[in-house]
Structure formats: structure tokens, C-alpha cells
Amino acid sequence: MIILSWPGILWAHAVAGMRVFPATMGFDDPGVADEAPLLFNHIKAGGVDQDMLSFGVAKTLTKSFGISLSTDYQWLNQEGAPQQNGWDNLTVGAQYQLFRNGPHEAIGMLALYDAIANTGSGGVGSDYSTYTPEFAWGKGLGDLPRSMAYLRPLALTGVVADSIPSDPTVPNTLNWAFSLQYSIPYLQDFVKYMGIKAPFNNMVPIVEFPMQTCLNRGCGSQTTGYINPGVIWVGAYGQVGIEAQIPINRATGRHVGVLVGVDLYWGDLFPHQGRPWF
Numbered sequence: 001m002i003i004l005s006w007p008g009i010l011w012a013h014a015v016a017g018m019r020v021f022p023a024t025m026g027f028d029d030p031g032v033a034d035e036a037p038l039l040f041n042h043i044k045a046g047g048v049d050q051d052m053l054s055f056g057v058a059k060t061l062t063k064s065f066g067i068s069l070s071t072d073y074q075w076l077n078q079e080g081a082p083q084q085n086g087w088d089n090l091t092v093g094a095q096y097q098l099f100r101n102g103p104h105e106a107i108g109m110l111a112l113y114d115a116i117a118n119t120g121s122g123g124v125g126s127d128y129s130t131y132t133p134e135f136a137w138g139k140g141l142g143d144l145p146r147s148m149a150y151l152r153p154l155a156l157t158g159v160v161a162d163s164i165p166s167d168p169t170v171p172n173t174l175n176w177a178f179s180l181q182y183s184i185p186y187l188q189d190f191v192k193y194m195g196i197k198a199p200f201n202n203m204v205p206i207v208e209f210p211m212q213t214c215l216n217r218g219c220g221s222q223t224t225g226y227i228n229p230g231v232i233w234v235g236a237y238g239q240v241g242i243e244a245q246i247p248i249n250r251a252t253g254r255h256v257g258v259l260v261g262v263d264l265y266w267g268d269l270f271p272h273q274g275r276p277w278f
Contacts, residue, residue, distance in 0.1 A: 014109075017102030018190055019140035019155060020183070022232045022239055023263040026210035027159050027177040030109040030136040032066040032097045034059055034267030043245055043257030049077040060267070060276040064097040068113075074124050086121025089130075098135075105140030105155070117166065128170065134161035142190065153186040162215075171217040177225075181206040185234065204232045208243065224252040228259065238264040 014021040014031025023029055025039060039054040056070035070091045076084040093113040100107045115130040138157040158178035165172070183204050188194055211225035230243025245257035266273070 014107050014138055016100050016107040017105045019105040019142060021138045021157055022204050022234050024179050024208055025241055025243055025259045025261040026208040026228050028136050030107045030138045032060055032095045035263055035265050037263040039261040041259050044255040045253030047078055051075040062276050062278050066095045068093040084123045086124040088120045089115040089125045090119040091115045105142045108137045110135055128165050128167035131164045132161050149191050152191055153183045155181050171219045172215040174213040174215055177210040179206055179208040202233050204234060206230055206232055222251055237269045
């Protein structure tokens with residue numbers, strides 16, 4: 001059974017110049033922010049039905065540095081076996097805003113996460129820790145020439161991370177991903193008003209490609225992952241999104257899953273509490 005898992009996911013939203021990068025649901029984003037994400041995931045792989053409800057909170061300590069906590073509760077059902085459910089390990093993280101270039105709508109973040117051993121439930125959590133250094137980036141195309149104005153709402157985001165378990169018998173995995181997104185708000189505000197009304201005027205069609213490659217200890221460099229087409233509605237105080245999960249190969253699975261996410265920008269909801277501490 002292979003179920004794609006990204007330690008430390010917090011789906012942070014990010015801003016660079018006029019560009020707002022919405023919170024992606026399949027992998028981490030390049031923004032240090034004050035927020036509280038909630039994500040529901042249903043997928044079937046290897047004969048196991050998995051439902052997962054993920055929680056997280058992120059807090060800025062300075063304008064460029066933040067910390068985070070996240071975990072998830074899982075329900076695992078396999079035919080002929082008793083149901084397993086419980087909490088996964090608690091993940092703590094630290095994020096640093098490496099760069100932010102407004103005119104070129106470029107942003108980058110370094111992060112380090114630790115899924116702490118024995119903090120989850122038996123049968124769901126693990127008895128070893130997993131350390132994950134990460135680089136995440138985003139690039140909007142708003143600096144394209146006027147002749148390509150309708151491509152300016154496009155943006156790319158991506159991430160590269162190495163998951164390193166403390167148990168020497170468990171393989172390392174390279175987590176890598178990217179997304180392609182087209183911002184309707186950007187189109188109407190900075191390119192041309194198209195007369196698109198609510199709620200569609202705040203939507204961002206998106207396709208995410210979260211992947212995972214096993215690196216060592218007999219796994220044969222096998223890659224698993226999904227193609228996640230969907231749409232995200234972005235508001236002033238949060239966002240709501242839904243995506244399908246389409247397996248890229250049989251090693252990942254044969255069934256299409258679904259992701260439904262809500263992300264509250266509590267730094268915007270509560271400006272005084274959302275300010276950096278230092």
C-alpha cells in the first residue's frame with residue numbers, strides 16, 4: 001500500500017507584489033503567514049480506504065520567520081480487517097522567508113519540519129521521527145510584456161523537500177511538487193475587467209502535481225503521486241477549495257480521490273493577534 005504523505009504540510013498563502021498565491025492543498029506554499037488550515041482528504045489505495053482530517057496553525061514571530069504545528073486524524077478501512085483510526089504524529093515546523101520580489105512576483109521560503117515520534121495513536125502514528133528540510137517557491141507571470149497580457153494571471157509554485165526518518169530501516173523520500181494556477185481576480189484587477197461576477201470573480205483554477213520519490217533501502221527509486229485539478233475561492237479572510245486526486249500510476253493507486261480545504265487567514269481576521277511578535 002502506498003499513500004502519499006507530506007510531513008509538515010501547512011498550505012500557507014503568500015503575497016509578492018500584486019500577486020496573491022492561494023494556499024495549495026497538495027503541498028506547502030512559499031509564504032510565512034498567520035493562518036489556520038483545515039483539510040479533508042478521501043482516497044483509496046492498495047485496497048485501503050483512507051479518510052483524513054488535517055489541522056494546522058501557523059504564527060509569525062517576525063516578518064520573515066514563523067513557527068507551525070500540524071497533525072491529522074485518520075480513518076483506515078480495509079476489507080477483511082478491523083478499522084483503524086487515530087491521530088498521526090504531531091509535526092512542528094519553522095519557516096523563513098528567504099526572498100520576496102514584488103516587481104517580478106517571486107517568493108521563496110526555507111522550512112524545517114519534525115514529525116515527532118510516538119505522538120500519534122497506535123496503528124496510525126509512528127515510533128520514529130521524520131525530519132524534513134524544504135525549499136518552496138512561487139513565481140507570477142505579471143512581468144510579461146503587454147503583448148502577452150492574458151498570460152499575466154498565470155503563476156507557478158513548487159517545492160522540493162527531503163524526508164529523513166530517524167529509523168535507519170525506513171527509506172528516505174524526495175517530496176517534489178509544482179502547481180499551475182490562473183487567477184481570475186488578477187485578470188480583472190490588473191489585466192482587463194471581463195465582467196465576471198461573484199462568486200466566480202474570486203476563483204483561481206489550479207492544477208497541482210504532488211509527487212514522492214523513494215530514494216534508498218530497496219525501494220528502487222519508485223515515484224508515486226497525483227494530478228490534482230480543482231478550483232480555489234479566495235476571500236479577504238480565508239479561502240475554500242476543492243480538488244480531485246488522480247493517481248499518476250498503479251503504484252499510487254487506481255481510484256480518484258478528493259481534497260476539500262478551508263484556510264482561515266487569522267492574521268487578517270484578528271489584525272492585533274496576527275501581527276508578528278517581534
